[in-house]
Amino acid sequence: MADSELTVTAAAVLTAEDEQSTGLRRTGRFTLIARRFARRPSAVVGLVLLVLLVVFAFVGPRIAQWGYDEPDFLALAQAPSAEHWFGTTTGGSDVFALVARGLGRSLAIGILSSVAITVIAAIIGTTIAFFEGWVERVGMWVLDMLLVIPSFLLIAMIVRSSSGANGWIWLTFGITVFGWIGYARVLRTLTLSLRELDYVHAARYMGVRSFTIIRRHLIPNLGSVLIIQTVLGVVAAVNSETALSFLGLGIKAPDTSLGTILQAGQSVILTAPWVLIAPSVALVLLTFSVQLIGDGLRDAIDPNSRSGGRA
Amino acid sequence: MGRFLLRRGANYVAMLFVAVSATYLLASVFMDPRSNYLSRNPRPPMDSINASLTAANINDEDPLLLRYWRWLTDIVLHWNWGLSPDQEPVASAVATRIGASTQLVTLATVLAIVIGVAIGVYTAIRQYKWQDRVLGGFATFFLVIPTAVLALFVVIAAIYINEALGFRLFYVTGLHSYEGDNPWLWLLDLAQHLILPTIVLTIIGAVSYHLTQRTYLLDTMKADYVRTARAKGLPLHLAIRKHALRTSLIPTAVNVAFSIATVFTGAVITETIFAINGLGRYFVTTIVNNDINGATCIAAFAGVCTLVGALLADLVVAWLDPRIRIS
Amino acid sequence: MNPVLSVRDLHVSFASEAGTVRAVRGVNFDLMPGRTLGIVGESGSGKSVTSLSVMGLLDENARVEGSIRLKGTELLGLSELELSKYRGNEMAMVFQDPLSALTPVFSIGDQLAEALDLHQDLNRKQVKERSIELLDLVGIPNPAERLRAYPHQFSGGMRQRVMIAIAIANDPDVIIADEPTTALDVTIQAQVLDVLKKAQRETGAAVVMITHDLGVVAGVADDVLVMYAGRPVEQAPVDELFARPAMPYTMGLLGAVPRPDRGENRRLVPIQGNPPSLVDLPVGCPFADRCPLVEDRCRTAEPDLLPVAGRPETLAACVRADELAEQGVTFEDAYEVAEAAESTLESVPRSEREVVLEVEGLKRHFPLTKGGFLRRRVGTVKAVDGVTFDVRAGETVALVGESGSGKTTTLLEIMKLEAPQGGRVAVLGKNLEELSTRERAGLRRDLQIVFQDPMSSLDPRMPVYDVLAEPLKVHGWSRPKVNARIDELMKLVGLNPDHVDRFPSQFSGGQRQRIAIARALAVNPRLIVLDEPVSALDVSIQAGVINLLEDLQAQLGVAFLFVAHDLSVIRHISSRVAVMYLGQVVESGDTEAVFTAPRHPYTQALLSAVPLPDPQLERGRKRVVLEGDLPSPVEEIPGCRFASRCPVRATLPADDQRRCDTVLPVLTGGDDQLAACHFPLTRTSAGLTDVRETTRA
DSSP, rough: OHHHHHHHHHHHHHHHHHHHHHHHHHHHHHHHHHHHHHHHHHHHHHHHHHHHHHHHHHHHHHOSSSSSTTTTTTTSSOOOOOSSSSOTTTOBBHHHHHHHHHHHHHHHHHHHHHHHHHHHHHHHHHHHSSSSTTTHHHHHHHHHHHHSSSSHHHHHHHHHTTTTGGGGHHHHHHHHHHHHHHHOOOOHEEEEEETTSSHHHHHHHOOOOHHHHHIIIIITHHHHHHHHHHHHHHHOOOOOOOOHHHHTSOOOOTTTHHHHHHHHHTTTTTOTTTTHHHHHHHHHHHHHHHHHHHHHHHHHSSSOOOOOOOO | HHHOOOOOOOHHHHHHHHHHHHHHHHHHOOOTTTTHHHHHOOOHHHHHHHHHHHHTTTOTTSSSSHHHHHHHHHHHHOOOOOTTTTTHHHHHHHHHHHHEEEEEEEEHHHHHHHHHHHHHHHHHHHTTTTHHHHHHHHHHHHHSSSSHHHHHHHHHHHHHHHHHTTTSOOOOSSSSOOOOOOOOHHHHHHHHHHHHHHHHHHHHHHHHHHHHHHHHHHHHHHHHHHHHHHHHTTHHHHEEEEEHHHHHHHHHHHHHHHHHHHHHTTTHHHHHTTTSSHHHOOOOHHHEEETTHHHHHHHHHHHHHHHHHHHHHHHHHHOOHHHHHOO | OOOSEEEEEEEEEEEEEEEEEEEEEEEEEOOTTEEEEEOOOTTSSSSHHHHHHHHSSTTTEOOOEEEEEETTOTTTTOOOOOOOHTTTTEEEEEEEEESSSOOOTTTTHHHHHHHHHHHOOOHHHHHHHHHHHHHHTOOOHHHHHHOOGGGGGSOOHHHHHHHHHTTTTTOOOOEEEEEETSOOOOHHHHHHHHHHHHHHHHHHHHEEEEESSSHHHHHSSSEEEEEETTTEEEEEEHHHHHHHHSHHHHHHHHHHHHOOOOOOOBBOOOOOOOOOOSOOSSOOOTTTGTTTTTTTTGGTSOOOOOTTTEEEEEOOOOOHHHHHHTTOHHHHHHHOBBBBOOOTTTTTOGGGSEEEEEEEEEEEEEEEEEEESEEEEEEEEEEEEEEEEEEEETTTTEEEEOOSHHHHHHHHHHHHHHHOSSEEEEEEEEEGGGGHHHHHHHHHEEEEEEEOOOTTTTHHHHHHHHHHHHHOOOOOOOOOHHHHHHHHHHHHHOOOGGGSSSGGGGGHHHHHHHHHHHHHHHHHOOOEEESSSSTTOHHHHHHHHHHHHHHHHHHHHEEEEEEEEEEEOOOOOOOOSEETTTTTEEEEEHHHHHHHHHSSHHHHHHHHSOOOHHHHHTTTTTOOOOOOOOOOSSSSOSSEEETOOOOHTTTTTTHHHHHHSSSSOOOBBOTTEEOOOOSOOOHHHOOHHHHHHHHHO
16 A cells, blocks of 8 residues: 555645745645545545556566467466466457456546547537637537537447557547547536636737637636546546457457457457456456546545545 | 538538548448459359449449449439449348337446446546545446457356356347247347347446546536535535536536537447447448448438537537536 | 523634734623623624534634533533534534635535434435425425435525524534634525525524624624624624613724614714734733724723623623723714815706716626536626716716626726727726727726735735836826825825835735726826725724715715615715616616615615614615526616515516516606616605614604
């Protein structure tokens, strides 16, 4: 639990500094957030887990005795052993190497698409909300229209055609391109109340240009929401990735992700359960830890509103 | 009322038209039905490949807009949604699978709402007590666990139970296997097939209703009118039950209405794992087979469901909330 | 006689992020049957927490200690279930915000019936009869019909009447009213206070009236308890307290309020500094840091609330109370009262000054769509429908009106600098209709705005430097010039220039409003529009901001368009006033003339509805209490918009009444006072002015 101690002391340091610097004795925003976050054991556990998983994804492939793409034809569908720590698949691939590699892929896809989604959603959502009148009307119509067809179907369609080493980039692209719409709606709703705040009116009446207002006033004040949404968005993106790859519509061999290992494990559920169990545990730890961090951040940033983002 | 419904209906049709057209064009650009034939061994002659593709109006040698125009006029004039690369009409394929999806999803949805809302209310009232923390922990766990993982572990557990019992209590694939005509045995057989996927879908659904209902109730519990009710002499728990709960159910009802859309397409993974021939599984098939017309047809059906859900949500709010009903 | 409610040594604390908040620290009072106790204090003084702890309605994380006895029964320590037998039955409460206090999904009838059923055994018919009786009592027309209505169909004032009906449903012995009229307009406030008095007469209940408004207390209370930083600092019968306050804080509070009934051009006297934080209170008297009469011994121990020598009914928490009472120290002795600053433009007659803003027949209509589901256009909201006034260089023009009068819409129309829907607006002689884009950008420098809420008018994520630099950057100031200007601005509004790196949250409300004023001044505007700039501030802080505005005007010659609903502030600060009703200006002119001899019946009613912070005057006052609410702005009214509530129209013969109903009056008159009324009041018929003019000199 070295990490949790680290977090706690960091918060303590910040607090001490804060109390000295201002005579007003107000607690700084980030201090407060860090302190509240550190006070939640579940959030700290989540952070530790995530760090361990990231370390595993980076270090795993280096310490594994087999590469994920070099099958051991002498050991097909073997149970975990000293040589194959998590066992092997029916094709002789080392499950440890596969999981480490797959975890890296899932993490990369999850984080990249979640960040991209947040950026796109923030820009479009705030813009639609800020400009009243026809921009808003047309924008909302397009957003509604884009939500008519479930995005899962659309992602599957465009990722289907791509395979090989670039498959994961296409998948990230697909998840991003069809994933921002719902978030944009949420952010639009939030911006609607922000745009009525007096400091936004004040900036308008001063003659500040619209995009400057969006950049200077709206997006920074959505900051906490954006951070939380990015973190929780990782869970959603990892889940999408897993589902698509599991159905054979996402990452395809020779590349691997946790979803494709699950798919391989499904057919040998009784004869070689380890193929299924290792990626499942990795997946659950990954999504669970990120969710814990996200929940912890949400409670720390805004203790009053526990409502998830819903349009 | 009539004029309003007409206007909204027209708007929805316009949305649907644009969305489905875009889906068709997207599918045509990204899917390659020719590859189905090219990868066959022995490879059929080019002429026959082209003939089959043209028959299904998915030949990439025809201009895209021409194919689109043919596809559109067929639907508008003849209600013909086109053929799959195997020359099967896709509309009837979709129609036959709606039934299976409905059987699978209806019970699970009802259970999810009832269980989820009940737990949501229970935990909101006990905010921060151990019951809330424990149930909240479970909810978070099931919220993030990928459906495939959950379903596969349910399958593993069922197989172990079957083995331990020495007979097949749970079926892990399909919806029916009984072939006699005793209706009771038929029903029992259906139940044995349905129970596992229903468990999976119920857990997934209930968790989200639990968390949202909890949030809604917590929001209304802090409302001024609950304090007024207490000031009148209602004890806290009654004030919550009478005044906060009623208001907090309105957004949940809206979610229920909206969920109609996800019901039919949200079960893709579950249908795949339990080998149920519903819409979700059919969708995977269309994608794998580069079936442009089939995939678009499913997308259109899902789109209709979404819009029906949206309309229903409006009606539900208007019915439940006097602020909207009378104004 | 035994007290119905007796509070002893009440302490309430909450755990918070920053530490334990000691919200209430030792409150004692006895409430006698049928009497009214006013609890006065500024925000954070602990007055609301006191009332909620009596009702047992505090959150679970509150720690309550001491004793609260209701007719001899100890309430502290009772379980929720036991307490609920008293709540709504023997003690009842009326809350501040009537808009959110009723459950939106139940009808008024259901909510009244619930209160009755909880404590009485009545059959359906009896419940209905009693409900109708109650609604009738609180002055709701057509009570039988209105039972089926839902809260959203009622106006704020009507909802507060319903709340009062619920409170008195079971004949309580104690009614606690927590700021019951703060959210209401002044004419509605007068109605609701009347209803509350009537309810008290009917039930014989004792009332605890919690408010920050000294005028309200003067009008309704028998005894007054003044709270500061969680503690009572003075308690006395109402006349005694207003005539001879014993504690320096009370003196300051009374002195800081502008008076609606006095025209003299005296400077307001703010109390310096801010109330202490309740988390970490200083040793000694919590008021010591702001007190002009502070001595060293004030800082050693917190004084108890003790009787003042020679005045047995007055209790004060001040070590110097006896001494001050003996010497007869008054507000004027304790605080330094200065004369108003002289304006450089004072010598120039108004007619010779430049017109900085001209508004003529301004119109702004909105389409009204109805319903969430069946959204369709059902009418037109005439938010602004013929507004005319002008502002000249260096003067303050006040726009006054109740909510729904269109004063904020008028401001926004001007601030947009776009061609109006109807009428004419000219800023610095430039007609908005003929403005080029470049001219508009240029005008943005000459016209600035200050908003009501200092919390939301500054971006919480920007340090003060960036806040002040924003307008300067728009107009292309160079960096060194910006730095120098910001330094100058901070000094101008009385803030430390070293604090420019701090964030808005590190300043108090009053300081934040000063920053907002500094931002408006940054680019040397000719006209500043102030939208309720002091209404979110406590009185002791408000005075400082008003003084600042007056000084700035005298110093810089900037003109103010001041929008407010508080007539006292308006009389104090403005030289001219325009009274708005339902989207139109009904009277305008020189402030003194309008206040001393209103010609429009609405102005008269408005002025008479303002409670005066003087109990003796309040008692002797004749009031024109208006009937009913503001009509909906959707209604098509061909004639005078005020006709439906006009007390003058009611006395007219039928022919004249028809004229009011059918012909729209226009602003007419001379002598620097215009009124839009067919039958304007004359000096003698106004009647009320006599009362006002006999106020002590």
